[in-house]
Structures are given as C-alpha cells and as structure tokens.
Amino acid sequence: MAGIISYQTQKNDLTDRIEQTLFIYSDNLSLAIEDIIRERLSDLEQLSDNPVLMNDQAEDEEIQQEFMKFIHNHELYYGLIFVNPEGEVTVDTDGTVVGNNVADREWFQQAQEGGLFLSDIFRSPVVDSPILAMASSVENEEGEVIGVISPSFDLEKLWSFLWERVGEYSQQQENMSASADTFILNQSGDYIAHPNQDYILEKNFLEQTNKSMKSMEEFGNQPGLIRNEEGQSVSAIAPVGKMEGFSNEWYVGVSVPENEVYAPLRGLLWKYIALFSVVLLITVTAAFRLSRYITGPVENLVSAASAFAEGKKVPPLHSNAYEEVNKLNRTFNDMTERLDEREKAHRKSTLILEATDNGVISINREDLTITTFNRTCENLFGCKKENVLGRPLHKVKEECPEFAAFIKHVQLSDDRDHRSSIFEFDCSIQGWTHSFFLSNTPLPSSEKDGRVEDYLLVFKEITEKREMERELLRSEKLKVIGRLSAGFAHEIRNPLTTIHGFMQLFKESPDTGGVSSYHYQIIISEIERVNSIVEDLLTIARPEKVEDKDYLDLNEILTHTLYLFQARTDHHNISVVQALDTELPKIYGEEKKLKQVFMNLIKNAVEALEQDGSIMVETTRRSDYSRQGVRIRIIDDGCGMDAETLDKLGSPFYTTKADGTGLGLMTCFQIIEEAGGSMDVSSEEGSGSEFDIWLPVE
Secondary structure, eight states: OHHHHHHHHHHHHHHHHHHHHHHHHHHHHHHHHHHHHHHHHHHHHHHHTOHHHHOTTOOHHHHHHHHHHHHHHOTTEEEEEEEOTTSBEEEESSSSSTTOBOTTOHHHHHHHTSSEEEEEEEEETTTTEEEEEEEEEEEOTTSOEEEEEEEEEOHHHHHHHHHHHHHHHHTTOTTOOTTOEEEEEOTTSBEEEOSSGGGTTTOBHHHHHTOOHHHHHTTTTSOEEEEETTTTEEEEEEEOOOBTTBOOOOEEEEEEEHHHHTHHHHHHHHHHHHHHHHSOHHHHHHHHHHHHHHHHHHHHHHHHHHHHHTTOOOOOOOOOSOHHHHHHHHHHHHHHHHHHHHHHHHHHHHHHHHHOSSEEEEEETTTOBEEEEOHHHHHHHOOOGGGTTTSBHHHHHHHOHHHHHHHTTOOOOOOOSOOOEEEEEEEEETTEEEEEEEEEEEEEOTTOSSOEEEEEEEEEEOHHHHHHHHHHHHHHHHHHHHHHHHHHHHHHHHHHHHHHHHHHHHHHSSOOTTOOHHHHHHHHHHHHHHHHHHHHHHHHHSOOOOOSEEEEOHHHHHHHHHHHTHHHHHHTTOEEEEEEOTTOOOEEEEHHHHHHHHHHHHHHHHHHHSSSOEEEEEEEEEEETTEEEEEEEEEEOSSOOOHHHHHTTTOTTOOSSTTOOSOHHHHHHHHHHHTTOEEEEEEOTTSOEEEEEEEEOO
C-alpha cells in the first residue's frame, strides 16, 4: 500500500510538473506575442508622433521621406500609406495606391476616431492571402485628426521572428518534445499562425479537438489544458492579453503528443515495479519517508530558486528542517533580499538615466563599443537604442550621420589619470545648428584596478540659451547705436539745414561767382543725400511708440508695394510671383513702417537680380509656439550673399552697395522687432536669398 501511495504521489507530482512546464511555456509564449504586438503598436505610435506628419503643411515628398526612414529602421514593414480625413490615399511609399479611397475600410474608420488600431488576421480578397491591418490617427498640434497612417505588414517575417523566439525558449525547457507544435488561434478557434502554412485560416482547432469556444473561455486569464482524445495529444492554451489598440481575442497554444508528455510516468512505473520486487515493503516505506524528509526541503529550495530565476516574487523560506537545509534557506533568503534591493536600485538608476534631459553616452575604451545610450540621445540623433548598444562606434557613425556629426567634436583620449574635460561646441544635426555643453569623464573599472573602462559623455543642449544671448546682444547694440545715432543726427541736421538754405539763395542770386547751375545741383543733391542718412539715423534712434496703428491687410500692402516696382521689374525682365493666402488674418500695426520694410526688401531683391530672374512673395498663416501669426517670405534667385555678408547683415553702415548706407536693413530689423515679430535671413552666394518674416496676430 505504501508503495502504491508513493508511486501515486510521484505520479501526481511529475504530472503536475509536466503540465506546469506546458503552462509556463505557453504563458511565456503569450507574453512574447504581447511584447511583439506592443512593439508594433509602439512603432506605429512613434511614427504618428513624427513632427513632419503632424504638420498639416508638410509636403507629400517630406512625408514619404519619413516613411522610407521608418521602413529602413523596421524590417518587418515593407510599405506605408497616408490617408487624408476624406479617406483618399495621398502618400504611398511605392506610389501604387495614391488616389484610392479607403473610407469604407474598418481600419480607417477605427483609426480616424483617434488612437491606434490592430485588426484580427483575415484573408484578403484582394491578395488572396492572410493579412494583418494596422492603422493610427495623425493629429496636429491642436489635437485635430489630419489623417491616418497604415503600414503594410510582412506576416511571414513576423511569424519567422516569433518562431525564432519559440525556438530559443523551447531549448531552455525540460520535458519539451521536439515534435511539439506551437500555434495562435483567433476567437473562433481558427489557426492564424502555425508552422504549417496550410493550417492558417483553413483549419479549426476546436473542430479538431471536438471542443467549444466556451472550454477556452473558462480558462480566464490563466493557461489551461485541452486533451484531444482522437489525436492523442495534449495542448496548453494561454490567452494573449489585450491592450490599447489591440482588442482581439487571441490564444497561443502548445500541442505535444500525449505518449511523449507522459513517457516519464511509464519509466517511473517500471522503476517502482523493479524496486518493489527487490526491496521489502517496510524498507521501501522507511526509505521513502526518509527521502521525503531529506529531499522535501531541498525540493522547496530548488522550486523557490527556479521561481526566483523566472522573475517571480518568492516568500522567505522557513528554517524548520535539518541544520544543513536551514543554513541553505537562510543563505537563500539573504541572497534574494540583496538581489531584490540591487534590482530596485538598478531600475531606479535606469529610470533616472532615461528621464533626464541630458544626453548620456558611454563608450568602452578597449573596443570602442557603445554601452549606454539614453532616450535623449535617441530623440536627438534619430537612432534606436537597440540598434546602437553593443555596436562598434564606427558602425553607428556610418549608419547615423547625425551621431557622426556630433561625435567628431569629442576627443576620446587615452587618459589614465581619470581627468574630466568640459567644453562647448556647435554642430549641424538634421540641417540645424545645435550648441552643446559636454563633459567627458573616464570611468574606472569596477575591478578597482585603476584601469579606465569606459568614456562617459554627458551633454546638454544649450542652443536656445545661446540664441537668446545673441539676440540680447544684438538688441543692446541697436539701443546703443540708436542713442549715438540720435546725437549725431541732431548735431548734423542743424548745420545741414542752414547750408542747404544758403545754397538755394546762392543759386537764385544773379551773382553766381562763376559757379554753374550744374555744380549747384550736385551740391544740393549731396546735401539731400546726407539729410536722408540723418533721417535713417533718426528712424533707428526713435523710441518705440504707438502711432497710426490699425488692423492691416498685408496682402494689400504687398500688392501695392509690388505695383510701385512694376515698371522697373518689367524693364529688367524680372518675373514676380505672388502666392498670397486669401484667408490671411489682419494684423494690428503701423502701415507706414511695414511699407518701409517691404519697400527695402523688394528693392534689395530687384537690385540683386539686375537683369532677368524671378522674385517670389508668399504669405501664409503660421503659429509660433503658442501664438498665432502670419508669415511673409520674399525670395529671389539673384547673386546671394557670402557667409561674411550674411553674418554682418543688419549692422549699421555695413553695405556691399556703392551708394548704400547699411541702415536700411538695420531699420527693417528694428521695425519687425518693435512689432513683436522676427525676421530670419538665409542666403548662399550665387543661389539667391530668402527673407522670412513672422508677425503676431493680436
């Protein structure tokens, strides 16, 4: 009787272990699938937050470029489309479906309501094969849905990726047969993923096992077993968790032949039969009880160690066995407590590293592989952490030009005395000049042998701070120049007025003293020119004040200003293109001053062309941070400016014209600044210039 009880106990225990192994295996596969789904949804969410896609003024070519970058970085996708709110495809990576209307598709309707959408796997009547539809809404900065993006998903690569994970995990599991089948079911019991492609959406698991969907729903959120009496197999079924954007009822299953699952039980039976035939019942009973006393605590310790290795929370083990096991239990409790504290500290350090606005990079000194790369670096350089960590520095520089432009300013010297270096530099990233403040610290080895193991680069972007400093310096210069100009202008203007009056009298006097009227005209013309310079100086020096302000139509002002130059542009064969927004809001300002700005800029554009060429004047509505405003662009394809001229642009008395004063553009900058706006200038020698003005709408 004791032998039968012992065998039954061992059988139940072994059965539980085998079935528990199947449960753990199926549950881990369920988690792996959830991770894959979550990764795909995360890919889609990150793409929908792309600044280019969120800009409803972005060109189709810009959106297509962002799509191609996304596909390049994510090999599971092979195509992307952008659909406008009316359901029309406006951008496609290969251009085959542009113009098609998909307003009646479920994924479009779901995504247009806002958020992410991942469909169930279904057979497409178009391509006659199983597909998985993904979509996400794209919202502008005001939270309005401006379109829907949908990637084309390569299911074969997805399942290959999943089966690779299955293979890696199955190699780590004991009692798992090599002939085990892993599959995924939908809410109807249809196979939607199976190593045998002929099963997908063609065969039904519930029909094969003579079960109903209710039998799987009874499992709830935990794995369960389904036995196939006819097929003589055992299947562990685990549900796949739902998440935002994914509400499908999926189940992951592991099917193993029943004779292979319970083969250890038959071996156990034969062992007990042999044992019972040799050993007396009392000896077996005593040996069994002794073995339980010895092995029970050890098994508890092994079970607790296995659970802890799998990441589960393990309660402290009790010291109620013999001394050796009690000592092991106390050591195990102390070890788990320390490891738990170390894990908490590690998670906190990782959270701080990812949450900081400072960029953090560490590079191994020996092989120059990147060992740390936080979220700030990902956002700045556009490189995914998983594509950077553990890879050589030169490989990352080849694949990420933005990172290469940054790292070339950093000197990774072989410094063994642990000295840090701190410096500031500028570099161009994604077409914009950024300023950084960086510290380079050699990190000593954890072995405490005085060896430098890593270079730690911690940097902070200070671009905005430097821009503010430069703008403040320019503003202070303008104020100082204004005060000086006012003094000079008043001192010069009085004697000029007197000289101009007497020269008029001399001209009208019959006794000219041999001076011709031509010479008088030259003298008066030069006096008037000096007086014009004085007027410009007074304009710069005049303090900001509200004069003749009203709500102005910038389109009307620009049209009138261009009309004044029509004769000159026609004479020099210069074409003028007007792209004026008919719904441009009015701004509150001084018409006279704004006309002065536009006259100066258009005059400069005409003079830069001299003969032939074109000028474009464009107005659009544009938001700047939290304020509404309008944008005016004046672009010419004339001679352009070199870097030195562009750097000194707006400085008083700096000009490249033979008869210029250098005060015109300085006055323009001051008028725009007084109006609460900004003016940016971009130019390249031989390629024309662009003046970009932004003015706020009150």
